[in-house]
Amino acid sequence: MKNTIQLFKNGQVLKTGAITELPQGVIDQSQSLEQLSFFRLKVNEGDILLSHEFQEADMVVGFGETVKGLNKRGSELVAFCADEPEHLPNKKSLYGAHNFFVILGERVTGFFIDFPGSIHYDIGFENKDIFNIKIEGVDVDIYQFNGESLKEVTHQFLQIIGESYVPPKWGFGYQQCRWSYETADAIRRVAREMRAAEIPCDTIYLDIDYMERFKDFTTCDDKFPNFESFVKEMREEDFRLIPIIDAGVKIEDGYDVYEEGIKEGHFCLDESGKPFVAAVWPGLVHFPDFFRPETRAWFGHKYKMLTDCGIEGFWNDMNEPAIFYTPKRLNAFYDHVEKSKEKPLDIYSFFDLMENGRGLSNSPEDYQSFYHRVEDQLVRHDCVHNLYGYYMTQSAAEGLERIDANKRFLLFSRASYVGMHRYGGIWMGDNQSWWEHIELSMKLLPAINMCGFMYTGPDTGGFQSDASSELMTRWMQFSIFTPLLRNHAALGSRDQEPFAFEASTRQTLKKMIELRYALIPYLYSAYMKAVRERLPYAENLLMDYEGARVKEIEDQLLIGEALMIAPIYKQNRRGRMVHLPEAMLLWTSKGPLVETLEVIGAGDYYAPISLEEVPLFIRPDKGILLGGVAQTVNQINKTELTYLGFLVDKIKDEFYDDDGCSKAYQENQFYKTTISIERESEDLMASVVFDVASDLLSVKIIVMDINGERYKGLVTRETGSICLEKVSHYDK
Numbered sequence: 231m232k233n234t235i236q237l238f239k240n241g242q243v244l245k246t247g248a249i250t251e252l253p254q255g256v257i258d259q260s261q262s263l264e265q266l267s268f269f270r271l272k273v274n275e276g277d278i279l280l281s282h283e284f285q286e287a288d289m290v291v292g293f294g295e296t297v298k299g300l301n302k303r304g305s306e307l308v309a310f311c312a313d314e315p316e317h318l319p320n321k322k323s324l325y326g327a328h329n330f331f332v333i334l335g336e337r338v339t340g341f342f343i344d345f346p347g348s349i350h351y352d353i354g355f356e357n358k359d360i361f362n363i364k365i366e367g368v369d370v371d372i373y374q375f376n377g378e379s380l381k382e383v384t385h386q387f388l389q390i391i392g393e394s395y396v397p398p399k400w401g402f403g404y405q406q407c408r409w410s411y412e413t414a415d416a417i418r419r420v421a422r423e424m425r426a427a428e429i430p431c432d433t434i435y436l437d438i439d440y441m442e443r444f445k446d447f448t449t450c451d452d453k454f455p456n457f458e459s460f461v462k463e464m465r466e467e468d469f470r471l472i473p474i475i476d477a478g479v480k481i482e483d484g485y486d487v488y489e490e491g492i493k494e495g496h497f498c499l500d501e502s503g504k505p506f507v508a509a510v511w512p513g514l515v516h517f518p519d520f521f522r523p524e525t526r527a528w529f530g531h532k533y534k535m536l537t538d539c540g541i542e543g544f545w546n547d548m549n550e551p552a553i554f555y556t557p558k559r560l561n562a563f564y565d566h567v568e569k570s571k572e573k574p575l576d577i578y579s580f581f582d583l584m585e586n587g588r589g590l591s592n593s594p595e596d597y598q599s600f601y602h603r604v605e606d607q608l609v610r611h612d613c614v615h616n617l618y619g620y621y622m623t624q625s626a627a628e629g630l631e632r633i634d635a636n637k638r639f640l641l642f643s644r645a646s647y648v649g650m651h652r653y654g655g656i657w658m659g660d661n662q663s664w665w666e667h668i669e670l671s672m673k674l675l676p677a678i679n680m681c682g683f684m685y686t687g688p689d690t691g692g693f694q695s696d697a698s699s700e701l702m703t704r705w706m707q708f709s710i711f712t713p714l715l716r717n718h719a720a721l722g723s724r725d726q727e728p729f730a731f732e733a734s735t736r737q738t739l740k741k742m743i744e745l746r747y748a749l750i751p752y753l754y755s756a757y758m759k760a761v762r763e764r765l766p767y768a769e770n771l772l773m774d775y776e777g778a779r780v781k782e783i784e785d786q787l788l789i790g791e792a793l794m795i796a797p798i799y800k801q802n803r804r805g806r807m808v809h810l811p812e813a814m815l816l817w818t819s820k821g822p823l824v825e826t827l828e829v830i831g832a833g834d835y836y837a838p839i840s841l842e843e844v845p846l847f848i849r850p851d852k853g854i855l856l857g858g859v860a861q862t863v864n865q866i867n868k869t870e871l872t873y874l875g876f877l878v879d880k881i882k883d884e885f886y887d888d889d890g891c892s893k894a895y896q897e898n899q900f901y902k903t904t905i906s907i908e909r910e911s912e913d914l915m916a917s918v919v920f921d922v923a924s925d926l927l928s929v930k931i932i933v934m935d936i937n938g939e940r941y942k943g944l945v946t947r948e949t950g951s952i953c954l955e956k957v958s959h960y961d962k
């Protein structure tokens with residue numbers, strides 16, 4: 231049985247916009263309640279309880295951005311977008327609320343709970359056999375996906391939520407960030423160092439200090455004199471600058487965004503109907519009410535101030551929204567302190583004070599004390615909390631669309647909800663320069679992709695605390711496979727740019743980033759195919775392979791159809807165990823040059839991996855498409871590429887490419903290159919079908935067969951098809 235059904239619909243749903251293509255076979259409520267027999271259902275006055283009894287072997291996969299691994303069984307999670315700077319194992323929420331999960335047992339059943347408020351998931355935590363879900367409201371849509379496999383069920387979900395965001399191709403380049411490059415000169419220095427060391431790089435980020443006292447859509451004249459010509463100067467060096475936009479608008483007389491917002495009624499309201507006041511980086515702020523279409527249009531249009539200066543990408547931050555404190559509760563805290571002074575100062579009152587102080591930030595009480603206007607109704611923020619960052623990013627995307635309808639802008643957000651994946655990507659937030667967080671980012675990538683967010687990646691090297699050179703190297707060796715490849719570091723942490731490390735590490739990082747650029751023809755193709763075919767870009771092994779072993783593997787990932795990666799994420803390791811569900815071709819890479827190739831049989835294999843190396847496993851009858859060395863994505867040679875394939879039976883591989891900057895792909899304007907390799911008696915024949923519209927003129931073929939014989943040849947548009955030449959052992 232393969233179908234998608236809308237199970238449950240209760241009350242007047244605030245349309246989240248998550249679902250764009252209504253599932254086939256939507257059934258009415260009376261029937262859907264029957265179907266819900268999977269879960270026992272209890273509708274109370276203000277909440278809904280779902281409960282399910284697990285079978286022994288059931289796994290639970292999904293939930294997007296969480297600190298948990300592949301199988302969430304035994305975990306407790308809360309869907310409530312959180313400004314959570316500590317990604318520790320006990321954390322129940324991160325920045326995104328992604329209510330899609332799949333129960334894998336005798337049957338494969340997926341669910342999407344479309345609900346904008348808080349949901350508590352006890353996934354066999356308190357009682358290993360019971361799955362309890364508590365939805366903090368009754369206006370909810372629940373969808374159920376029945377299918378044969380995890381992949382198929384995920385595909386059904388991705389079908390109904392609409393096509394994922396596609397960045398410009400340069401968004402696949404290496405990106406350098408830091409909180410903060412405070413001045414134009416600091417940026418110039420990064421640009422100079424990167425180019426001098428010939429480390430590829432496409433973008434440099436502007437964190438909050440580029441603004442004039444943290445006011446959105448301003449630039450600080452002292453630190454960035456003549457911003458527009460500075461952006462131009464950087465463009466001439468083929469760098470793009472990516473400014474941050476925060477959710478809170480500074481309260482300041484004379485500041486146009488604030489004044490307009492007040493005049494036109496764009497801000498969220500407090501209980502008394504006045505604009506709600508909170509404190510974040512700019513000091514006191516109001517939050518735009520992104521639930522109002524007028525406000526989305528208004529705020530989205532503001533990005534023009536920066537696009538007019540030549541800016542082509544943005545990251546939206548603090549949009550859970552994060553609240554450092556509210557004046558109201560800060561005053562209450564001061565009163566509490568005053569009162570405490572009257573009491574004898576004992577240990578408990580000390581801890582009580584500390585707790586009180588800590589509780590000032592992102593407090594549930596604050597989230598309950600402001601309102602959005604949805605049509606003509608006031609909706610309390612906490613009831614729809616998970617949509618705030620989503621709607622901010624929708625506002626940006628729609629604003630940018632109006633600015634230039636055919637241009638792809640780079641756009642990603644910190645907070646998110648399913649539906650936002652159509653408007654932008656997400657980055658994985660404030661991690662630490664810890665080995666555990668390399669591993670965490672490997673767990674996050676496929677889980678986030680499953681929920682529709684294809685463009686994602688961690689702060690490579692770690693945001694908070696200091697990165698050792700070895701950690702930086704290993705992290706890079708994973709992140710070169712993530713769609714968003716960005717190195718970012720927090721205020722106060724060590725310099726973390728590739729050039730900030732000693733010569734040998736700098737050299738390894740350079741080689742790894744060069745490898746990333748060489749892989750872009752493959753990675754971009756994999757990304758676009760995932761988006762178009764509604765499948766994840768990165769997958770856990772259990773999406774494609776069966777058996778008890780693969781169900782537990784979460785430190786090896788499938789990237790696109792051809793590649794399996796097995797990064798090192800532990801200190802002082804010079805190798806690791808890799809499980810191969812089938813024979814694969816191992817390329818132990820030190821950079822873009824294809825040298826060491828080896829066929830590894832199915833089973834468990836210990837791969838020796840030096841600090842300079844990253845292992846790439848190519849799956850049977852598949853291959854990857856490689857470019858050469860380039861300093862920016864723009865400079866990748868489009869006329870000649872290399873195909874590296876692993877032949878077992880025969881190969882027929884298709885690669886996608888397009889102009890990389892427009893939205894023509896939505897009208898099916900793209901280039902397809904088909905590479906086929908077949909045996910003809912003793913010979914290996916290779917043929918390439920070129921797309922007349924593309925710039926590609928020739929493909930250098932490197933193939934290894936299952937016996938470890940290596941072949942090569944060059945197929946051009948003229949030849950189209952050739953007999954490959956066997957490479958002798960001395961000539962490899």
Ligand code: MIG
Pocket residue numbers: 408409437438474547548644659660718720
């Ligand atoms: O309170 O803008 O996650 O990437 O560097 C911290 C400063 C605010 C949080 C973001 C981080 C960014 C930082 N921001």
